[in-house]
Amino acid sequence: SLELQLTPALVLLRSTLEQLQEKDTACVFISPVNLSEVPDYLEFVSEPMDFSTMREKLEAHKYCSVADLEADFNLMVSNCLRYNSSDTLFHKAAMQLKEVGGVILRHAKRQALSTG
Numbered sequence: 720s721l722e723l724q725l726t727p728a729l730v731l732l733r734s735t736l737e738q739l740q741e742k743d744t745a746c747v748f749i750s751p752v753n754l755s756e757v758p759d760y761l762e763f764v765s766e767p768m769d770f771s772t773m774r775e776k777l778e779a780h781k782y783c784s785v786a787d788l789e790a791d792f793n794l795m796v797s798n799c800l801r802y803n804s805s806d807t808l809f810h811k812a813a814m815q816l817k818e819v820g821g822v823i824l825r826h827a828k829r830q831a832l833s834t835g
């Protein structure tokens with residue numbers, strides 16, 4: 720059935736997002752950057768992204784593939800690398816997350832092929 724065909728895709732997307740979020744051990748990517756705390760953020764970042772927003776998009780069926788999820792993950796990481804200078808905890812957290820997240824996403828894309 721269509722429901723059966725769709726389910727594995729959603730299950731894989733949820734599992735991949737959870738694995739990525741587990742690696743945010745500093746918990747700096749959990750929620751949108753607070754624009755009242757960081758008033759100049761939108762001067763550097765045109766499209767903010769964070770894990771809670773990604774979760775909302777996932778449950779709203781806005782991701783058709785792991786590649787779609789990967790695009791928002793890469794957006795979130797690149798926003799952080801752009802706004803924060805390299806000597807900050809945020810920048811270092813983004814560099815680490817980019818590396819370990821890449822491995823998680825590569826595995827998920829391979830798995831999607833086998834259940835496709």
Ligand SMILES: CCOC(=O)c1ccc2c(c1)NC(=O)[C@@H](C)N2
Binds near residue numbers: 756803
């Ligand atoms: C309550 C104050 O929080 C922040 O200033 C803050 C909180 C979280 C942040 C962030 C800033 N900047 C960032 O680039 C992303 C990765 N995370």
